[in-house]
Amino acid sequence: MPSSSSNRETGSARPRFYSNRDIHEAFAQFLGIGERDRRLLARHHDALLQGSERFAKVFYAYLLSYPATAQILERFQAAGGEIDSLVASQLAHLWRLLSGRTDEDSSQRLAHIGDVHYRFGVEPVWVMGAYLLYWDHLRERIADSERIPDAERSELENAVTRFLFRDMGLMLEGYWDAALEQVSNERNKVHMLQEQITSLLSNLPQVLWSVDVVNNRPLYVSPSSRRICDLDVELPIPCLNWTLEEDREAVRAAWQKALDGRDVEVESRVRSPDGKLQWFRRVFRPFTDDAGRVVRIDGLMEDATEAKRTLERLHTLATTDSLTGLANRTLLLDRLSHALAVARRSRPVRQVALMIMDLDHFKEINDTLGHPVGDEVLRAVARRLAGKLRKSDTLARLGGDEFAVLLPEMGAAWKTAEKVAGKLLECFKAPFRVGGQDLLLGASIGIALFPEHGESVDSLMRRADVVMYDVKRAGLGFGFYDAGNDPHTPRRLRLMTELRRGLEKEELRLHYQPKVDLASGHVTGVEALVRWQHPKHGLLYPDEFLPMASRTGLINPLTDWVLQAALRQCMDWRAQGMRVRIAVNVDAMAFQQADLAERIFALLTRTGAPAECLEIEITENLLTGDLDKCSAVLARLADRGITIAIDDYGTGYSSLAYLKQLSLHTLKIDKSFVMDMCHDENDAVIVRSTVDLAHNLGYTVVAEGVEDAEILQLLEILGCDSAQGYHIARPMEPDALAAWLSQRPAG
CATH class of the missing domain: 3.30.70.270 (Reverse transcriptase/Diguanylate cyclase domain)
Structure with missing residues (x-):
């Protein structure tokens, strides 16, 4: 049982006027217990104890008859206690009660019993009922005992009553002291928990609050709020005035959703009292009364700046x-x-x-x-x-x-x-x-x-x-x-499928456009130009199917077909006494094939055509690929005796280093510089410079796109070697070209 000083230290006790040491005297004083009462109890002690064993058993039988008290006794037995020991204890207690002692030891013993009652959950009303049994039993003993004189019965009954009240009072005193001690301990725990929570909330980076939206007043504000804004003047929406103007509407909309009864989150920028701009995430959680009306909104506000920056960094990395x-x-x-x-x-x-x-x-x-x-x-x-x-x-x-x-x-x-x-x-x-x-x-x-x-x-x-x-x-x-x-249009895609069949069915044709020497007028060669005699669309020109073939694997079998057809035609003309070199334009994609040179050599062997009757034309775009690979292939072809020409010169990318590195024989000036050279001085300068450059490198020069006599004459003046174009002759079928060639001197 705690002392009064410990109660005062914990701040738990009700006011006391007596210490535990003097409490027994206080009870004796206020209950009027005197020496005569003690002597009466001592003189009639044995008479009062008669039948006490029977009373103790009846007493516990009575307690077992009530479910509440029976449960306490069952718990006592479950903990290892025995009812017989309780009966013995009850007899001892009754003996001490009737001994008339009022000293400090007896007082402490009674208080301890009250403490035990509290620990076991004995209710005060049960204690009072038990003492009522005591009183009834002892009054009966006083009235019936022959050993007690009639003259002393009334006085003895009063003395017993005073001691019963003392006994019950001291026991309840112990009971309440135990209760107060527990309340004090619980209060201390609550106080410590409150201090811990306060400390925790003070150090939390988040701001927590609770707002009574009916009366527009704060119910709780965490201490950390002062680091962000003055919450007291920010109701009903906390920290709104510190939010950037352009973000406030989103916060107001979120608050309205909370007032409508929905949990909501919103992010906004807030400028703190120290001028620092940060991103904050607000969470609003509404609470309603029984009528479903929102009466309170709890909120959380936390710094989302770093998370926002991380998301921005991730977005930057992703985009x-x-x-x-x-x-x-x-x-x-x-x-x-x-x-x-x-x-x-x-x-x-x-x-x-x-x-x-x-x-x-x-x-x-x-x-x-x-x-x-x-x-x-x-x-x-x-x-x-x-x-x-x-x-x-x-x-x-x-x-x-x-x-x-x-x-x-x-x-x-x-x-x-x-x-x-x-x-x-x-x-x-x-x-x-x-x-x-x-x-x-x-x-x-x-x-x-x-x-x-x-x-x-x-x-x-x-x-x-x-x-x-x-x-x-x-x-x-x-x-x-x-x-x-666009090769990917439905028509072009169909043409690609049909082109493969066209190769197999020999629907392709070669037309030939002659090139003439400007000085002598002799024919120096012809350029083979492929055509497709489509069964449905008629004669198709290269720009309708070659770009598609170049993007697909068809360019390689198409190149082989053109080379073979041109070489066979060359041999046919040779049989007719016409020695003409045929130029074949080989697409850059064909040069990606490692066996291109071997395929050309095989075609020469198969057709029996000499290498000098074949000229391979490449475009400048070929130079944007693997130059070393391209150079090696051209060198092999040139070593075999095949003439190499660079077509459409000036429209792509060529440098002197590339021209020197490649095994070239001829430069063909693109028609875009030739067609307007009589009217565009810049074009004329480009043509003259190209002619001079080619001659200095040991190349011959062919001009494309000659449309009239004036251009032809100017090219001759500028020193161009050969020319081709509609003014000289359009592309023709083999028989027509043979007839045309027969009318002109061969070079």
Whole structure:
């Protein structure tokens, strides 16, 4: 049993006027217990104890008859106790009660019994009922005992009553002291828990609050709130005034959802009292009364700045090209999708332009100077291109040396896209200074417009890509999508299937266009030009099926067929006494085959044609591939006696180093420089420079696209060796060409 000092230290006890040591005297004083009472009990002690054993058994039988008290006794027995020992204890207690002792030991013993009663869950009312049994039993003993004089019965009954009250009072005193001790301990635990919670909440980075929305007053505010805002003046929406103006509407909308009874989260930027701008996540959780009305909203507010930055970093990694810092394919497709959606909603419908750009000759830089230099070139290209675009445009790197440009919301799309493409190509006029070297690059740009060329992301991407490869092959710089040149249109796809059958059914034809020596007028050779006599569409020209064949494996069997047909024709003419060299244009894709030279040699053997009757024409685009491989193949062909010519010179990319490295015999000047040379001084200068360059390198020069006598005369003046074009002769079938040749001197 705790002392009074320990109760005071824990702050648990009700006020006490007596210490535990003096409590027995206080009870004796206030109950009027005197020496005569003690002597009366001592004198009649034995008489009062008569029948006490029977009383003890009846007493416990009585307690067992009530479920509540029976449960206590059963618990006592379950803990190892015995009813017989309780009976013995009860007899001993009754003996002490009637002994008349009021000393401190007896008081403490009674208080201890009360403490035990409390621990076992004995209710005070049960104790009072037990003492009522005591009183009834002892009154009966006083009235019936012959050993007690009648004159003392009344006085003895009063004395017994006083001692019963003392006994019960001290026992209840112990009971309440035990109860108070437990309450004190629980109160201390609660206090400690409150202190822990307060400390925890004070150190939590989150701000917690609870708001009475009916009376617009705070019910709880965590101490950490002061680090963010003055919550007292921020009701009903905490920290709203510290939220950036542009984010407040979202917070108000979230609060309204909470008032409507929904849990809600919202992120916004908050400027703290120290001026620091941070992202915060607010959580509002409403609570309703029995009527379903929201009466309280609990909230949480936590710093989401780092999480936001992490998400932004992840988004940047997911949408940005790590090498150049430009948008990547993912971001481009997302912005293109958005631009198309905006364009569709506008009235009138706005146009969107998509450009896909591929760098020319970048592979040589990578292969020759290494990938670190190549990476720096790509970064330099990205910087130049970005300087030519609007902020609303998107410049992306799709991978490798391929870039894309998105021009959203345009009016005159054709004109604008053409202008922008021109600006982008200007970026490649000046060399790129990388690693102490000046590097020249070119670019090819394919353009597809919404809605003219496609109405979906996929269709625009594919069609811009298609035209880019066509532009690259033709060396045009840039071009717009043309469905007629798209190998992936249903008609072109059908033609590809039919071309394979056409090869098998020998539906292909060769027409020949002669080349003449400008000085003598002699025929120096002919160029073989393939045609397809389609059973349904009639005569098809190369531009309708060769680009498709070049993109597929058909280019190789097609090349073999043209070479074989040309060599056989050469042998037929030789049998007729006409010695004519036939030029065959070999596509760059055919040079990707390692056995090209062996196949050509095999065809020479099979047809019996001498090597000097064959001329292989290549385009400058071939030089953008594996130059070493190309050079080796051309050297083998030249060593065999086959003439090598570079076709369409000036439209692609050639350098003096490349021209010297390759086994060339002839340069063919592209018709784009020849056709207008009489009216364009620049074209005339280019032709004259090309002629001089070729002659200095030991090459002969052939001019294509001669349409009139004036051009022919100017070419002769400029020193050009040979020419071909409609002014001289159109492409003809073999018999027609034989008749034409018979009328002219052979070279």
